[in-house]
Amino acid sequence: MVDLVDRLKKYRLVPLIIPFSLWLVLLLGCNMDKKEGSEPTVQSPDQSPGTTSLEINEKGLIVAPGVELVSAHCTICHSAQLVTQNRLSRSQWKATIRWMQETQNLWELGEAESVIIDYLVENYPIVEKGRRAPLAPVEWYDFKD
Amino acid sequence: MKRRTFLNRSLLSGIGIQLGLPIVYAHHMPEAYVPLGLASNNPDPFKEFGLHPEMLVLNDKPWNIEAQAHLLDDTITPNERMFIRNNGLVPKKEDLENWTLQLDGESVVTPIEFTLEELKQKFNQHTYQILLECGGNGRSEFDPPAKGNQWTLGAVHCANWTGIRLKDLLEEVGYKEDAVYIGYHAKDLHLSQDPSKEAISRGIPLAKALQPETLLAFKMNGEDIPLVHGAPLRLIAGGYPASASGKWVNRLSIRNKIHDGAKMGGMSYRMPKFPVEPGTKVKEEDMEIITQMPVKSLITYPKTGARLRDRKQLDIRGHAWAGEGKVTKVEYSIDFGASWKNCRLDEPVNRMAWQHFKASINFPQKGYYEVWAKATDEQGITQPLLVPGWNPKGYLNNACHRIAVMVENG
Numbered sequence: 001m002v003d004l005v006d007r008l009k010k011y012r013l014v015p016l017i018i019p020f021s022l023w024l025v026l027l028l029g030c031n032m033d034k035k036e037g038s039e040p041t042v043q044s045p046d047q048s049p050g051t052t053s054l055e056i057n058e059k060g061l062i063v064a065p066g067v068e069l070v071s072a073h074c075t076i077c078h079s080a081q082l083v084t085q086n087r088l089s090r091s092q093w094k095a096t097i098r099w100m101q102e103t104q105n106l107w108e109l110g111e112a113e114s115v116i117i118d119y120l121v122e123n124y125p126i127v128e129k130g131r132r133a134p135l136a137p138v139e140w141y142d143f144k145d
Numbered sequence: 146m147k148r149r150t151f152l153n154r155s156l157l158s159g160i161g162i163q164l165g166l167p168i169v170y171a172h173h174m175p176e177a178y179v180p181l182g183l184a185s186n187n188p189d190p191f192k193e194f195g196l197h198p199e200m201l202v203l204n205d206k207p208w209n210i211e212a213q214a215h216l217l218d219d220t221i222t223p224n225e226r227m228f229i230r231n232n233g234l235v236p237k238k239e240d241l242e243n244w245t246l247q248l249d250g251e252s253v254v255t256p257i258e259f260t261l262e263e264l265k266q267k268f269n270q271h272t273y274q275i276l277l278e279c280g281g282n283g284r285s286e287f288d289p290p291a292k293g294n295q296w297t298l299g300a301v302h303c304a305n306w307t308g309i310r311l312k313d314l315l316e317e318v319g320y321k322e323d324a325v326y327i328g329y330h331a332k333d334l335h336l337s338q339d340p341s342k343e344a345i346s347r348g349i350p351l352a353k354a355l356q357p358e359t360l361l362a363f364k365m366n367g368e369d370i371p372l373v374h375g376a377p378l379r380l381i382a383g384g385y386p387a388s389a390s391g392k393w394v395n396r397l398s399i400r401n402k403i404h405d406g407a408k409m410g411g412m413s414y415r416m417p418k419f420p421v422e423p424g425t426k427v428k429e430e431d432m433e434i435i436t437q438m439p440v441k442s443l444i445t446y447p448k449t450g451a452r453l454r455d456r457k458q459l460d461i462r463g464h465a466w467a468g469e470g471k472v473t474k475v476e477y478s479i480d481f482g483a484s485w486k487n488c489r490l491d492e493p494v495n496r497m498a499w500q501h502f503k504a505s506i507n508f509p510q511k512g513y514y515e516v517w518a519k520a521t522d523e524q525g526i527t528q529p530l531l532v533p534g535w536n537p538k539g540y541l542n543n544a545c546h547r548i549a550v551m552v553e554n555g
Contacts, residue, residue, distance in 0.1 A: 143451035
């Protein structure tokens with residue numbers, strides 16, 4: 001368990017940006033089982049009612065509609081992090097896919113393409129930061145010389 | 146068997162979510178992240194590369210790993226804290242056997258090949274401390290986000306490099322009058338594993354190649370360069386984006402035009418020729434190759450988040466650098482830039498090494514403070530306090546470094 005916590009801290013991965021609607025529901029402490037339009041999130045047995053979870057698959061991708069296609073097509077040459085570190089618009093994702101197809105040996109995605117782009121735009125949305133973000137949150141510690 | 150992991154609400158609430166303000170910053174989400182791919186074939190990078198446990202893994206395929214500011218406190222960065230950046234797949238140890246360096250290109254007098262031993266015997270060896278910083282260091286701050294590794298501030302190191310001068314090699318081999326660029330070719334594999342594609346093949350102008358500090362290095366911090374850092378031969382071109390310092394170099398092309406290898410063209414390592422509005426779709430012909438990195442600094446001690454109890458004094462220290470030139474001044478502010486005080490600044494040990502600074506800060510009273518550090522270079526150019534000019538690939542964010550300090554019981 002300690003090992004897992006250590007690993008959690010080491011792997012500072014891409015921003016796990018969560019859709020605003022999900023934040024809102026989390027804050028209100030609502031039970032997530034009946035969230036409209038998405039798969040029910042899974043609660044581990046020892047969690048008290050009102051807590052919620054975000055499910056991540058073994059590749060590090062948010063489990064949501066389309067994740068299987070993303071896992072299948074987008075993690076053959078490179079890891080999932082190369083995908084999810086980016087926050088792009090729909091047209092930017094499309095342009096990225098075209099670039100990979102033209103120069104990086106990516107294959108035709110066919111019907112999977114729109115599903116993949118939908119998944120990425122929905123689960124890894126662009127969040128505004130402004131011209132400079134505050135430092136918060138800070139991990140405070142007692143300073144010793 | 147699928148391994149699933151869960152984030153529970155207590156982890157998320159620890160991040161200080163505010164209703165209506167779902168703004169989350171990449172470097173503030175360590176608790177929310179899950180180890181990727183460890184269930185698969187990837188080795189543990191901490192063991193594989195001998196990394197300090199607090200290094201941050203951005204990507205495991207290709208490997209991209211950065212330091213944190215407080216890990217970079219040493220005057221010379223030790224191996225375990227040196228950032229790792231890859232465009233492709235690290236060669237295998239077996240690929241390093243019988244290494245040769247070829248010289249070719251339009252402007253080579255006669256193509257020639259050297260073994261490693263020949264290079265070491267025929268040419269004088271030199272050692273320099275050279276700072277290398279990734280062109281995308283700081284990318285994570287850009288808004289709208291730029292595509293690529295979301296480095297925060299740890300894609301920089303200053304180590305000892307030992308090797309031969311590229312100048313000596315080029316003058317021995319001979320180059321024609323129309324030579325203008327030196328391009329490197331290397332043994333890392335393209336991500337698609339297509340052997341006909343190069344992962345990266347960048348270059349430097351001839352004048353840069355002829356500088357005394359531009360090396361073909363075979364030692365890093367006194368030992369043979371480790372595999373992941375470019376064994377057995379690495380180009381060292383200080384002051385330029387670190388992608389110019391090619392790893393696993395086995396061929397150099399003397400060009401009669403700007404080198405056009407992988408990651409030299411398109412948008413790679415290029416900035417808009419003129420400032421653009423954030424989010425602009427810039428045409429390729431309006432982009433130009435990055436040469437010198439801009440002035441920058443890091444507070445490496447103390448780590449951000451220090452809570453001072455019953456004291457209002459704090460020593461800080463760090464490093465500053467400025468492309469191919471020197472830093473002439475480093476200042477700090479504890480009032481968000483309203484006023485600045487000078488730090489004591491050392492000279493660099495050689496050109497293009499970082500310079501160390503320190504200061505003793507006295508806080509006026511209890512409260513929350515940020516210590517901001519700002520370096521100024523020989524041209525009088527200083528670091529911006531906001532994220533500088535947006536560019537499509539998120540390069541060259543040299544906004545000042547900030548650490549948080551809480552003074553209590555003052």
